[in-house]
Amino acid sequence: MVYENVDGVKIGLEIHVQLNKLNTKLFCGCSTDYHNDEPNTHVCPVCLGLPGALPVLNKRAVEFAMKVGLALNCDIVGQTQFHRKNYYYPDLPKGFQTTQYDFPIASHGKVIIDGEDGERIVRITRAHMEEDPGKLMHIGSIEKSKGTLINYNRSGMALIEIVSEPDMRSPKEARRFLDKLRSILEYLDVFNGDLEGAMRVDANISVMGGERVEVKNISSHKGVEKAALYEIMRQKNFVRRGGKVVLETRHFDEQRGVTLSMRSKEEEHDYRYFPEPDLVPMRVADRVPEVIKTLPELPDAKRERFTSQYGMADMHAKALTSEIKVANFYEQVANLVDPRSAAVWVADILKGELNYRDVSVDAFKVEDIVEIIELVTGNKITERSGVEIIRTILDNGGTPAAIVKEKGLIKVEEDIVTKAVTEVLEENPEALQDYLGGKEKSLNFLVGQVMKKTAGRSDAKTTREMLLDRISKLPPK
Amino acid sequence: MTGWANISQVKEKIAQTSAEDVTASYLERIRKSRINAYTTIWEGAIEKAREIDEQGHNGPLAGIPIAIKDNISTRGISTTCSSKILQGYVPPYDAHIVERLKDAGAIILGKTNMDEFAMGTSTESSCYGPTLNPWDKARVPGGSSGGSAAVVAAGEAPISVGSDTGGSVRCPAAFCGVVGLKPTYGTISRYGLISYANSLEQIGPLATCVSDIAALMDVIGGHDARDSTSVQTETMYKDALVDDVSGLKIGVPAEYFGAGIDPAVENSVWDAIQLFEELGASWEQVSLPHTSYALAAYYIIAMSEASSNLARFDGTRYGLRNEGENWHVMASRTRAEGFGAEVKRRILLGTYALSAGYHDKYYLKALKVRTLVKQDFDQAFKEFDCLMTPTMPTPAFKLEEKVEDPLALYLADVNTVPINLAGVPSISLPCGFTDGLPIGLQIISKHFDEATVLRAAYSFEQNTEHHTRRPAEVA
Ligand SMILES: [Zn+2]
Numbered sequence: 001m002v003y004e005n006v007d008g009v010k011i012g013l014e015i016h017v018q019l020n021k022l023n024t025k026l027f028c029g030c031s032t033d034y035h036n037d038e039p040n041t042h043v044c045p046v047c048l049g050l051p052g053a054l055p056v057l058n059k060r061a062v063e064f065a066m067k068v069g070l071a072l073n074c075d076i077v078g079q080t081q082f083h084r085k086n087y088y089y090p091d092l093p094k095g096f097q098t099t100q101y102d103f104p105i106a107s108h109g110k111v112i113i114d115g116e117d118g119e120r121i122v123r124i125t126r127a128h129m130e131e132d133p134g135k136l137m138h139i140g141s142i143e144k145s146k147g148t149l150i151n152y153n154r155s156g157m158a159l160i161e162i163v164s165e166p167d168m169r170s171p172k173e174a175r176r177f178l179d180k181l182r183s184i185l186e187y188l189d190v191f192n193g194d195l196e197g198a199m200r201v202d203a204n205i206s207v208m209g210g211e212r213v214e215v216k217n218i219s220s221h222k223g224v225e226k227a228a229l230y231e232i233m234r235q236k237n238f239v240r241r242g243g244k245v246v247l248e249t250r251h252f253d254e255q256r257g258v259t260l261s262m263r264s265k266e267e268e269h270d271y272r273y274f275p276e277p278d279l280v281p282m283r284v285a286d287r288v289p290e291v292i293k294t295l296p297e298l299p300d301a302k303r304e305r306f307t308s309q310y311g312m313a314d315m316h317a318k319a320l321t322s323e324i325k326v327a328n329f330y331e332q333v334a335n336l337v338d339p340r341s342a343a344v345w346v347a348d349i350l351k352g353e354l355n356y357r358d359v360s361v362d363a364f365k366v367e368d369i370v371e372i373i374e375l376v377t378g379n380k381i382t383e384r385s386g387v388e389i390i391r392t393i394l395d396n397g398g399t400p401a402a403i404v405k406e407k408g409l410i411k412v413e414e415d416i417v418t419k420a421v422t423e424v425l426e427e428n429p430e431a432l433q434d435y436l437g438g439k440e441k442s443l444n445f446l447v448g449q450v451m452k453k454t455a456g457r458s459d460a461k462t463t464r465e466m467l468l469d470r471i472s473k474l475p476p477k
Numbered sequence: 478m479t480g481w482a483n484i485s486q487v488k489e490k491i492a493q494t495s496a497e498d499v500t501a502s503y504l505e506r507i508r509k510s511r512i513n514a515y516t517t518i519w520e521g522a523i524e525k526a527r528e529i530d531e532q533g534h535n536g537p538l539a540g541i542p543i544a545i546k547d548n549i550s551t552r553g554i555s556t557t558c559s560s561k562i563l564q565g566y567v568p569p570y571d572a573h574i575v576e577r578l579k580d581a582g583a584i585i586l587g588k589t590n591m592d593e594f595a596m597g598t599s600t601e602s603s604c605y606g607p608t609l610n611p612w613d614k615a616r617v618p619g620g621s622s623g624g625s626a627a628v629v630a631a632g633e634a635p636i637s638v639g640s641d642t643g644g645s646v647r648c649p650a651a652f653c654g655v656v657g658l659k660p661t662y663g664t665i666s667r668y669g670l671i672s673y674a675n676s677l678e679q680i681g682p683l684a685t686c687v688s689d690i691a692a693l694m695d696v697i698g699g700h701d702a703r704d705s706t707s708v709q710t711e712t713m714y715k716d717a718l719v720d721d722v723s724g725l726k727i728g729v730p731a732e733y734f735g736a737g738i739d740p741a742v743e744n745s746v747w748d749a750i751q752l753f754e755e756l757g758a759s760w761e762q763v764s765l766p767h768t769s770y771a772l773a774a775y776y777i778i779a780m781s782e783a784s785s786n787l788a789r790f791d792g793t794r795y796g797l798r799n800e801g802e803n804w805h806v807m808a809s810r811t812r813a814e815g816f817g818a819e820v821k822r823r824i825l826l827g828t829y830a831l832s833a834g835y836h837d838k839y840y841l842k843a844l845k846v847r848t849l850v851k852q853d854f855d856q857a858f859k860e861f862d863c864l865m866t867p868t869m870p871t872p873a874f875k876l877e878e879k880v881e882d883p884l885a886l887y888l889a890d891v892n893t894v895p896i897n898l899a900g901v902p903s904i905s906l907p908c909g910f911t912d913g914l915p916i917g918l919q920i921i922s923k924h925f926d927e928a929t930v931l932r933a934a935y936s937f938e939q940n941t942e943h944h945t946r947r948p949a950e951v952a
Contacts, residue, residue, distance in 0.1 A: 045570050049789045051563070051671040052550040052572060054704050084785050086831070090804050095788020148804065150793070272831035274840060277676035277782060280705050 003116035005169040007207050009232055012166035013174060013224070014202040015181060018132060019064045019158040021190050026131045026158035027055030027098065035195055039137075039151035047156030049093030054278050057082075061158040062105070062284060064190040065129050066291045068160055069106025071184050071298055072124045076288050077103050079281040080129075086272045090150055091133040099130035101273045105160075105284070111184070112300065113176045114318075116169060122177050123165040132157035135197075154197065166204060166212070171228035174203065178221040179322065183299050187324045194360075205231045210245040215259050218252050227252040231259050302327055310339035312347075319347040325361050326351065332366045337373045345373050345386075353390050368393060371400040382459040385409040411457055420453040421466050425474075432471070443467065481632045481947045484689045487541055496540030500526035500584050503542045507586065507633050512609040514618075514627040516547045517555045518587040526584050536582030537696060543578060544634035546625050547588040548595055549680065550669035551575050554585065558671050559603035560593045562815025563796045572669020573704065574638060574680055574697040581696045586634050589624030593817045594787065595645055595673040597621050598889045601880055602819045609876070610652060611948040612914055616873040619652030621645040625683050626653040632951045636684045636693055642674050643775055644868075644893025646681035647905035651868035651917020654907045654946065656934070657683045658690050661925045662900035663708035665694075666701030672786040674779035675706075677897040686944055687906065687935040691715045694927065710925060717931035720939040723757030725929075728861035732768035733892050739871040745909030745916040746867045749937065753865075756936060763861060765853040767846065768895055774846035775894035776887060777830050777839050784827030790815065822883065847898045854899040858923040863933055866892050868905040868917030892919060902927045904934050907943040915943075 022032055028046035045053035062080060069076050083101035109124035134155040138145035162181065168174045178201065185191040193199060201224050206212040213235065215227045230252075235245050250259040297305070299321050306317035306327075320330045320343065333342040350369060354361060372389050375381045381389075381404060389403045404410060424446055425432055435442040443464070450463045482490070491499050500522050507515055522542070529540045545551060548558045550568040552575070557563035571579070578585070592602045600623025601607040608623045610616040611631035618627040622639025626649030629637050639646045641659035650657025658681045665680045672678070682693035691714035700709040729750060734743055750760050792798035792811030799810035816824070830839035857864060870892060879886040896903045901924055908918035918937070922929040938944050 045568075048794065050550075050568065050570070050795070051556070051558075051566070051789070052548075052568070052667075052669040053570075054668050056703060056705055086785050086788060088788065088791065088805070088808060090791075090793050093789060093794065095791065096785050270833045272785070272828065272833075272836070274781060274785070274831055274836075277674075278672075278705060 001117050003169060005116075007232060007236060008209055009169050010166035010206045010212070011168040011171070011174045011228055012204040012212070013162075013164045013168070013177065014204070015162045015178070016200040017068075017160050017162060017185060017191055018195070018198045019061055019160060019190050020192050020195050020198055022058065022061055022064060022158055024058060025156040026058050026061050026129070027156055030156065032157060034153035037153065039149070039153060042153040043155065047093070048152055049095075055098060055276075057279055057282055058158060059282070061129065062282060063287070063291060064158070064188075065105045065127065065160050066284060066288065067188050067190060067295060068162070068185065069109065069127050070288070070292060070295060071188055072106065072109035072111055072127065072162070074106035074109030074124060074127060076284060077105055077107070078285040079103075079283045080105060081281055082129075082276040082279045083273045084276050087269050089133070090148060091136050091155070093134065093152060093155055097131060097133065098276055098279070100128035104128035111164075111177065111180055113173065113180050115173050115176070120167070120173065122167040125163040125165055127160055127162045130159050130161060131155070132159050166206070171225040171232070174228050175221050175225040178224060180299070182221070183322050183324070187296055187298055189296070203228055203231075205235070206245070207232055207235045208239060210235065210239065211247045213245060213247070213259075214249045215252050216249055216262065219254070223252060223254055226257050227259055230257060234259065306330075306343075310334055310343060312340060312343040316343040316347040319351060323361070329361045329364075329366060333369055333373070336366075336370045338377065341373050341377055345369060349387055350390060353387075353394055357394055359394070363394060364390075368400055375400065375404070379411065381409050381411060382457070384456070384459070409457075411459070417450065417454055417458045417463065417466060420450045420458075421463070421470055424449045424453065425467075425470065435471070481630075481685060481951045482635050483684065483686050484538070484541055484635060484692055487635050491540045496526040496529045496584065497523060499540065500542055500586070503586055503634060507628075510631065510633055512611055512614065512618075512627050512631055512633075513606055514590055514608045514624040514631065514633060515544070515587045516557060516559060516590050516603075516605050516624070519554050519585050521553075522584050522586050529582060529584070534582040536580060537692060538578065539582030541583050541636065542586045542634055543583045544586050544589045544625060544628045544637040545575065546622050546637070546639045547591050548640060548671040548673070549575060549638065550671065551585065551588065554588065556588065556671070557604075558594045559591045559605055560815065560817070560820070561604045561797060562790045562811065566796045568669075570669065573666035573701045575669060577697050583696075589622070589628055589637060589639075591624055591639075592621035592645075593820050594671070594783070595621040595640060595642055595678075596783070596819050596823055598644070598648055598886050599874075599876075599879065600624060600649070601876065602817055604817065607876055610873050611951065612654065613873065616875055616914070617652065619649030619869070619873060621649075622657075622683070623649045626650050626655055626657065629653070629655045629683050629685060630948060630951070632947075636682065636689055638680055638682055638693070638697065640670055640673075640678055641681045641897065642678035642779060643897050644890050645678075646683060647868050647893050647903065647917065647919060648890070650683055650905040651915065651919075652873035654910075654915030654943075654948075655683055655685055656687055656690050656904065656906045656944070657681055658694070658904045658927070658930070659896060659902060660694065660698065660927055661902045662897075663706050664698050664710060664902070664925070664927070666704040666707045668701055668703040668707075672782070674782040675786065676782060677775070677779060687904075687931060687938050688715075688718055690904070690934075691718055691931055708925075712925070712927060714927060714931060717928035718935045719932050720936045721757075722753055722933055722936045725753065725758035725863065725933060726861045727753060727758050727760040728763035728857050728864045729760055730763050730765045730768070730857070730864055730866060732765050733866035735870075735891070737870050737888070738867065739911070741909075741911035742867045742869070742871060742916050745911070746865065746918055749908040749918045750865055752937065752940060753933070756940060758933075760865075761861070763857050763864070765850075765857060765895070767849040767853050770846045771850050771895040771898055772887065772891055774843040774850065775890070775898055776826075777843035778847065778898075780823045780827030781830045781840050781843075782827070784824045784831065787816075787820070787824055819883065850895050851899045854895075854901055854921075854923070862922065863929050864921040866919045866921070868892060868919040872911055872914035872916060896921055900924060902930050904930045906934050906938065907946070908937070908941070909943060910946065915946075
């Protein structure tokens with residue numbers, strides 16, 4: 001199957017990623033751990049842009065950026081070079097942003113995603129380092145607020161801006177790309193996507209060979225998908241009515257799910273880039289081999305290893321490796337029980353329950369899932385009871401043993417089921433006759449009756465087998 | 478007492494009396510001053526001096542009063558760059574050199590007047606009004622570190638620090654008859670120096686004699702991790718103070734004796750070169766062919782960097798604020814009132830030079846010229862140990878003489894700016910007088926070879942009397 005892309009959709013993304021696993025900011029020693037602290041408590045002369053303060057490049061930030069570049073299959077620049085991007089805004093304490101311009105730390109990479117019709121390569125144009133501005137806040141709404149408050153705690157946080165080519169052909173592909181990117185960043189341990197403002201996306205969207213429209217500052221993957229869907233529809237309708245899409249920047253209203261025009265590209269600022277005189281180039285080319293050594297196994301490699309090492313289906317391997325936490329959780333479980341059962345239980349069941357509740361795998365203990373899998377494979381409880389235990393733990397807490405006991409989930413003795421089978425066959429002679437006469441469905445009815453009698457404590461599979469066994473032994477009439 | 482004095486004379490005085498007495502007499506003198514060289518007098522100085530008397534201090538500058546240019550951050554002491562826009566700004570931190578000076582036991586007397594944001598050659602563009610030249614109060618002290626040079630010349634501080642972006646230490650040193658050094662780019666940390674043109678400027682010491690320059694360099698020079706352009710150097714500047722120039726090869730660049738040079742200045746400099754020859758050095762003419770392009774390149778680079786450096790003064794966080802109906806209006810009004818005409822001129826020209834469509838024509842071209850100017854020096858230093866030129870083509874000019882003609886003022890920097898473009902060290906020291914006005918000799922050497930500059934300057938000083946002359950009213 002080949003994806004046709006009838007509307008000629010092209011989506012390119014620019015993703016600002018906060019390297020928030022660093023201990024200090026990009027150009028000063030201020031701590032990055034500000035998320036729960038009072039405004040303007042993680043600041044110093046450098047990140048406040050006080051007169052006379054000078055930047056010093058965080059060596060570890062460069063290493064993090066190199067890791068990202070290498071994980072995205074990029075070339076790494078020979079030496080770092082920073083520029084000043086000049087513009088006025090109250091969140092920008094120096095009146096310019098220190099960023100990389102014509103020599104980004106990484107360029108010419110690629111990421112493989114599950115596209116509309118199988119594997120798809122999204123090319124990475126570049127990834128460059130820059131500093132985050134502060135954050136503006138208003139009391140109440142922007143319109144009603146008497147003034148603007150500025151929190152510079154975020155000012156000077158290290159960002160890496162990753163720019164893709166317009167290689168995505170649908171909102172779904174854009175979403176998959178972002179999921180994959182987040183997965184890689186978390187594998188690299190340079191980024192915690194759960195923190196506020198950790199990832200901000202600008203999406204460039206065009207249809208049918210028209211001009212691109214940039215939708216700025218979308219804060220979630222879902223938002224990007226929604227914004228792209230809306231924007232494609234809007235542009236298509238516009239063209240259909242005879243309009244011509246022009247270069248412009250739009251804003252995504254997350255609540256209403258619509259994009260709104262901000263300004264046309266012609267009015268764009270002249271940023272007057274020039275090399276930052278206060279920073280000297282840092283040679284990084286020689287450090288590439290050493291950084292490569294520190295790269296962890298990445299999602300694609302892990303997925304392949306999971307299928308070969310644990311003999312699981314690729315579908316399961318993919319589900320288990322998309323999040324590093326889940327992959328690590330799975331491997332701990334697989335060390336203790338049958339890896340294939342573990343794959344099914346973690347990938348299909350547990351992950352589903354976690355997603356449903358929007359909680360991370362941290363919410364579940366390895367030992368609990370191991371115990372549940374052992375109970376099921378040891379035929380002590382039914383699969384359904386296993387699922388019930390997982391749900392109970394997630395909703396109310398507790399241990400598998402306690403829940404089994406409290407809810408009486410241990411499978412009933414077989415003679416009780418045997419007795420129920422005998423009774424059901426005696427009580428339902430018509431159904432039995434129908435089955436013997438070739439009506440397969442009647443067997444299901446009988447299975448249901450047995451399960452009803454045992455209050456669901458026998459499982460369908462065993463019941464079915466026992467019924468068939470008994471029927472085959474009935475004396476012919 | 479006090480007045481014109483060098484470090485060892487002040488030390489002697491402290492030993493006889495106390496650091497407190499010495500500081501008090503300087504403060505007394507400053508209060509009576511008529512040259513408007515200080516922007517802020519630090520009243521805490523007395524207490525600091527008393528502390529040194531009581532607790533003792535074995536730092537190399539223990540109890541020595543010093544004046545600091547108003548663009549160098551001093552914790553708890555107003556730092557305004559002589560600009561209205563920084564009124565009320567009191568830095569919460571010390572510049573690297575201020576930390577070093579405090580550690581060495583120096584007593585900060587106050588902050589000195591300057592051209593607004595160091596943009597000028599006369600100290601006339603200060604929001605506090607001009608500083609007057611102690612040798613002739615109808616004349617400018619030079620700039621932009623005019624205050625720092627004038628206080629030393631007028632005996633209002635034995636030593637001071639300034640900053641030199643295109644001659645801002647050497648020009649006022651020449652006009653005020655004191656010694657001023659612009660060290661190699663990267664020698665002194667700029668951390669805390671409020672930037673005008675980052676890639677060009679260095680902090681530099683001013684004093685009455687070459688040994689004090691070396692003493693100050695030993696305190697304020699050296700690596701600082703907070704300035705990425707700061708370099709690890711091992712120089713012990715005091716060791717360079719040797720009265721011996723035998724074998725020294727001096728280059729005399731013809732381009733630095735060009736049109737507009739005052740004949741008295743030219744004669745004094747040649748006399749100086751002749752003296753060096755008598756002392757065992759040799760000289761030859763040399764050409765630095767790209768000198769004539771240096772001035773234009775310098776102003777483009779300096780103004781471009783300035784346009785970005787001064788963007789942060791928007792009234793949001795510190796200094797002057799003029800309210801407006803929104804942030805942009807507030808920032809515009811603040812900048813409109815806060816910056817003086819020369820600062821605005823340079824911001825506008827710098828913004829223009831960096832703008833799309835002009836960037837390559839001006840900024841990039843200026844960078845190319847800078848490389849060529851640097852190559853001129855590299856070439857010259859293959860043959861010569863140092864170069865000697867007049868620091869300024871003329872002695873101090875009259876107040877307001879060039880205020881209305883910025884271009885004439887820029888042209889005065891013709892002999893000092895190439896040195897900043899190249900990043901090499903150079904010193905200005907008194908080498909004569911004309912009509913009672915001092916003349917400065919500029920000695921230039923290769924990168925990180927302050928030792929040669931200091932040795933030549935020290936030898937000259939040991940064999941001449943110019944540095945002992947002082948303005949009439951200085952005791
Ligand atoms: Zn900071």
